[in-house]
Amino acid sequence: MTSTDLRELDARRAAAKRTAWIVAGVVFAIYGMFWLSGILGA
Amino acid sequence: MAHDATAHHDDHDHKPHGFVNRWLYATNHKDIGTMYLVFSLVMFFLGGLMAMVIRGELMYPGLQLVEPEFFNQMTTMHALVMIFGAVMPAFVGLANWMVPLMIGAPDMALPRMNNWSFWIMPFAFTLLLLPLGMKVFFGIGAGGPAGGWTLYPPLSLQGGDSVAFTIFAVHMMGISSIMGAINIIATILNMRAPGMDLLNMPVFVWSWLITAFLLIAVMPVLAGAVTMLLTDKFFGTTFFSATGGGDPVMFQHIFWFFGHPEVYIMILPAFGIVSEIIPTFSRKPLFGYKAMVYAVASIAFLSFIVWAHHMFTVGMPLGGELFFMYATMLIAVPTGIKVFNWVFTMWKGSMTFETPMLFALGFVILFTIGGFSGLMLAIVPADFQYHDTYFVVAHFHYVLVTGAVFSIMAATYYWLPKWTGRMYNESLGKWHFWLSTIFVNLLFFPQHFLGLAGMPRRIPDYNVAFADWNWVSSVGGFGFGLSQLIFAYIVWDCARNKSLAKATDQVWEGARGLEWTVSSPAPYHSFVTPPVIDDSKLAHGDVTH
Numbered sequence: 001m002t003s004t005d006l007r008e009l010d011a012r013r014a015a016a017k018r019t020a021w022i023v024a025g026v027v028f029a030i031y032g033m034f035w036l037s038g039i040l041g042a
Numbered sequence: 043m044a045h046d047a048t049a050h051h052d053d054h055d056h057k058p059h060g061f062v063n064r065w066l067y068a069t070n071h072k073d074i075g076t077m078y079l080v081f082s083l084v085m086f087f088l089g090g091l092m093a094m095v096i097r098g099e100l101m102y103p104g105l106q107l108v109e110p111e112f113f114n115q116m117t118t119m120h121a122l123v124m125i126f127g128a129v130m131p132a133f134v135g136l137a138n139w140m141v142p143l144m145i146g147a148p149d150m151a152l153p154r155m156n157n158w159s160f161w162i163m164p165f166a167f168t169l170l171l172l173p174l175g176m177k178v179f180f181g182i183g184a185g186g187p188a189g190g191w192t193l194y195p196p197l198s199l200q201g202g203d204s205v206a207f208t209i210f211a212v213h214m215m216g217i218s219s220i221m222g223a224i225n226i227i228a229t230i231l232n233m234r235a236p237g238m239d240l241l242n243m244p245v246f247v248w249s250w251l252i253t254a255f256l257l258i259a260v261m262p263v264l265a266g267a268v269t270m271l272l273t274d275k276f277f278g279t280t281f282f283s284a285t286g287g288g289d290p291v292m293f294q295h296i297f298w299f300f301g302h303p304e305v306y307i308m309i310l311p312a313f314g315i316v317s318e319i320i321p322t323f324s325r326k327p328l329f330g331y332k333a334m335v336y337a338v339a340s341i342a343f344l345s346f347i348v349w350a351h352h353m354f355t356v357g358m359p360l361g362g363e364l365f366f367m368y369a370t371m372l373i374a375v376p377t378g379i380k381v382f383n384w385v386f387t388m389w390k391g392s393m394t395f396e397t398p399m400l401f402a403l404g405f406v407i408l409f410t411i412g413g414f415s416g417l418m419l420a421i422v423p424a425d426f427q428y429h430d431t432y433f434v435v436a437h438f439h440y441v442l443v444t445g446a447v448f449s450i451m452a453a454t455y456y457w458l459p460k461w462t463g464r465m466y467n468e469s470l471g472k473w474h475f476w477l478s479t480i481f482v483n484l485l486f487f488p489q490h491f492l493g494l495a496g497m498p499r500r501i502p503d504y505n506v507a508f509a510d511w512n513w514v515s516s517v518g519g520f521g522f523g524l525s526q527l528i529f530a531y532i533v534w535d536c537a538r539n540k541s542l543a544k545a546t547d548q549v550w551e552g553a554r555g556l557e558w559t560v561s562s563p564a565p566y567h568s569f570v571t572p573p574v575i576d577d578s579k580l581a582h583g584d585v586t587h
Contacts, residue, residue: 019231020225
């Protein structure tokens, strides 16, 4: 495995982590808004 | 396609030494996949044992084996164990093993989170099973939950402390599923080998990408619903109690907003598996690759707008009934596209019938029966007759047993040589298929008749008019249960018996795709160097037209 391969793999893993946080953040935000609207509407 | 050199280059394994290092601290996708699959098999037999108690009690009219309360615990726990413990972890295990291999990735994107996703499961199931186990083995407490897997209040809240155990277990399973789903999405979107475009991915990978989005969309809904149950039971709230201004029907709406997509979470990966196996044993590319992908996406979308077809009889406005009826029937269109495409893949193919293909064909035919009875149930006035009868039990068991479970069996036989490096015993595999197929129909087909004749579900005793078909169904149940011991033996034999024939790298003559370019058994670390993709050798051939 060359250093270029390693760098490329590290870049893909970093991008994957960003994707994971974005997906989790979107889900959290959507359900957070539901929750908030429930609390405010009550 | 990968260079030949890639497979050999990666063949050094560097496995961690010692049980704790290898399995408890596992971060390798293959090890975690194996743990998921073994866990699922154990749960499959545990849930199966509960099914045997149910069929034993129902073999004759009258009460003979267990008390009605225990019978209710068996129906509830059988469903929870099979859905959350057997079927879902099996698909996650298959995803762990195969998705990185199929897209040319060295591992899952987030290996340590992957470890966490798995190791939550044994603790969740210990919690879930504890009340039942304490009662059965030590005579302590009132036993497990008995209000049905759907946990409808007020019935589910009338249980003892098992309610809290069940709810916390469901929370933990949800956390595990959400983390697993995020990991799969990140892996598929970011870890594909250069040249593996989205519309070049195997259909199994596509089906899991879509399933993962379903999982993260609906698991929080279930978590919210059961949390409200928990506070209603222990903290004096009245979300689902009319006495405090709450509404028990609201629980049903929230539950099924999770529950219907959940059904598709258990069947979309099955569609992906069958879409891998049929082309291999027909020696043709999959017919209508893009249509298959779009059909899976359409089914996933529709799964969010049909939930109330589970609760027509609680009452809703006519407009609601019509909407949910027609939306449900609409699902037949993308599903029909899939069935026709599988048939056209086989058309004029050079077909052979090894065990994975037999299970895949069994899936196509028997799942379609489950689909048709689903259409019958979608018709509102008919559903008023069928609701809560054995017709519903027959319907969802055709979908989940001859659908989801058959696809898991097919996948196991298909990829087992790649996992173990040995060919399983093909004759025993065929015995397993034919015995399973005969007995599963003996088990579930008569339940259609029982339901249409009016036998309600979730009861330990029944009118003598239902005796004959119940006897037949129970004989089928015991036969199906025993047949699965053959499956367990075949898997164990293939994993352990060094005298079995060695599997080649490609394993199956018609197999295409990256997973078949690595050696058998798959090396502990694969695709550390990204493979070079050659479109013409991918699973589905040239998909640009």
